[in-house]
Amino acid sequence: MTVNNKPIQFIDLSLQQHRILPKLQKRIAGVLSHGQYIMGPEVYELEERLCEFNKVKHTISCANGTDALLMVLMAYGIGPGDAIFTTAFSFMATAEVIALLGATPVFVDIDPDTYNIDPPGLEKAIQAVLHNDESVCPFLKSKDNLKPRGIIPVDIFGLPADYEKITGLGKKYDLFVLADGAQSFGAEYKETKACNQGDAAATSFFPAKPLGCYGDGGAIFTNNDALAEKLLSIRVHGKGKEKYDNVRIGINGRLDTLQAAILLAKLEIFPEELQNRNRIAKLYTKLLKDHVEIQAIPDDRTSAWAQYSVKKENKQIIQTRLKNNGIPTAVYYPRPLHLQQAFAYLGHRPGSLPVSENLSKDIFSLPMHPYLTDDQVHHITDVVVNGG
Ligand SMILES: *Cc1c(COP(=O)(O)O)cnc(C)c1O
Numbered sequence: 001m002t003v004n005n006k007p008i009q010f011i012d013l014s015l016q017q018h019r020i021l022p023k024l025q026k027r028i029a030g031v032l033s034h035g036q037y038i039m040g041p042e043v044y045e046l047e048e049r050l051c052e053f054n055k056v057k058h059t060i061s062c063a064n065g066t067d068a069l070l071m072v073l074m075a076y077g078i079g080p081g082d083a084i085f086t087t088a089f090s091f092m093a094t095a096e097v098i099a100l101l102g103a104t105p106v107f108v109d110i111d112p113d114t115y116n117i118d119p120p121g122l123e124k125a126i127q128a129v130l131h132n133d134e135s136v137c138p139f140l141k142s143k144d145n146l147k148p149r150g151i152i153p154v155d156i157f158g159l160p161a162d163y164e165k166i167t168g169l170g171k172k173y174d175l176f177v178l179a180d181g182a183q184s185f186g187a188e189y190k191e192t193k194a195c196n197q198g199d200a201a202a203t204s205f206f207p208a209k210p211l212g213c214y215g216d217g218g219a220i221f222t223n224n225d226a227l228a229e230k231l232l233s234i235r236v237h238g239k240g241k242e243k244y245d246n247v248r249i250g251i252n253g254r255l256d257t258l259q260a261a262i263l264l265a266k267l268e269i270f271p272e273e274l275q276n277r278n279r280i281a282k283l284y285t286k287l288l289k290d291h292v293e294i295q296a297i298p299d300d301r302t303s304a305w306a307q308y309s310v311k312k313e314n315k316q317i318i319q320t321r322l323k324n325n326g327i328p329t330a331v332y333y334p335r336p337l338h339l340q341q342a343f344a345y346l347g348h349r350p351g352s353l354p355v356s357e358n359l360s361k362d363i364f365s366l367p368m369h370p371y372l373t374d375d376q377v378h379h380i381t382d383v384v385v386n387g388g
Contacts, residue, residue, distance in 0.1 A: 010368075010369075011369045023265040046263050047061050054193040054196045056195070058227075060220040061255035061260065064216040069094065070097040073101055073103070080102040082148075083129045084103055084150050085148070086180075087107070087117040087152075087153065088353045092340065093182070094154055095107070107337055109355045109356055110359065112355050113296035114297075115309075115359060116154065117166070139345070139346040151176070152179075154182075155184030157295060157303065157309050158183045160301045163179070183210070183307070185203045187301065190301065199224060200227060202219075202220050202221075210270075210273075211266060213259040213263050215256065233250060234248065273370035274370075276372075277369075278305065283378075284380075287381035292310040292384065293311035295309055307332055311363050312364075329364050329365060329366060329367075336353060
């Protein structure tokens with residue numbers, strides 16, 4: 001079924017493209033004409049715009065959100081014997097980068113209302129690592145004397161984590177805070193941007209994220225000059241003063257000039273798109289709050305609404321009903337990270353992080369993009385509530 005003859009898409013990128021096509025074409029043509037496909041002027045222009053947008057001192061654009069996380073961990077010299085604390089309820093990339101460097105991800109359960117890392121649970125996990133308490137962290141049996149080094153909170157579905165409490169714990173235990181803002185570009189926490197939290201924040205410009213390019217892209221934001229300098233080096237194979245002078249191990253982590261050009265065109269309309277996402281989310285909430293559980297948005301922050309997710313027991317009944325009405329849904333995430341096969345070596349069993357496990361069972365996401373009409377939202381919620 002359609003409203004206004006337009007099928008409802010889970011994320012619709014074509015309406016946006018249609019709207020800004022001349023701008024996109026002009027930007028792309030600019031790159032084709034100067035031909036600097038790697039580190040062309042658009043990359044630096046974008047970094048400047050993103051610094052202004054987030055009111056942050058340094059933006060280091062990079063190849064994708066996963067590299068953004070990885071590069072920060074590399075800059076902190078993370079490796080075997082280090083413990084990095086993160087949420088069990090996230091996308092694989094958040095924890096993968098920790099393991100990739102040989103460090104140990106320590107999964108922490110989430111707050112049942114915001115779905116973000118639970119600060120009391122975080123402190124408990126830090127204490128457990130400090131005291132080799134394997135009742136909290138089963139892997140401590142085989143890995144004695146892990147050194148707590150950092151925390152990676154995730155702004156799940158676009159909602160900033162509880163940064164005041166998290167950075168407080170960071171200071172107390174001398175841990176850096178790397179904000180995974182892959183879903184929260186544009187969100188706000190106590191009047192500052194989500195991507196300007198902690199010691200550094202990482203974001204992704206994957207096409208389906210709130211600000212997406214037409215391929216892979218990402219960025220790191222920080223106010224720390226020394227960290228920014230290291231990141232610039234790591235982005236290009238650990239370069240020193242000159243191109244073939246390599247002072248550390250790095251990666252090829254650059255953002256393509258073409259993707260920067262596309263992001264520059266999209267950034268112009270992004271603030272308005274963010275307003276639309278908020279309008280749509282508000283309407284969803286108004287129409288659904290008595291029928292399904294919705295993510296709690298504390299008063300001191302806003303969401304970038306990467307996803308509008310709801311929680312309901314036996315969700316498959318509603319998902320099937322929506323599907324039969326031509327309305328797509330998705331599940332982020334069907335399995336928490338601590339129960340992924342890739343992390344079986346950590347020895348977690350079902351039941352060890354129950355809030356994340358329950359959420360994975362009952363969560364699903366409704367269509368969300370800035371071009372959904374109020375009529376479409378009414379139609380979707382009518383199917384959720386009344387069966388259509
Ligand atoms: C998308 C995402 C990433 C990874 O970003 P890529 O650009 O796909 O590498 C990391 N963390 C979270 C929470 C994400 O949603």
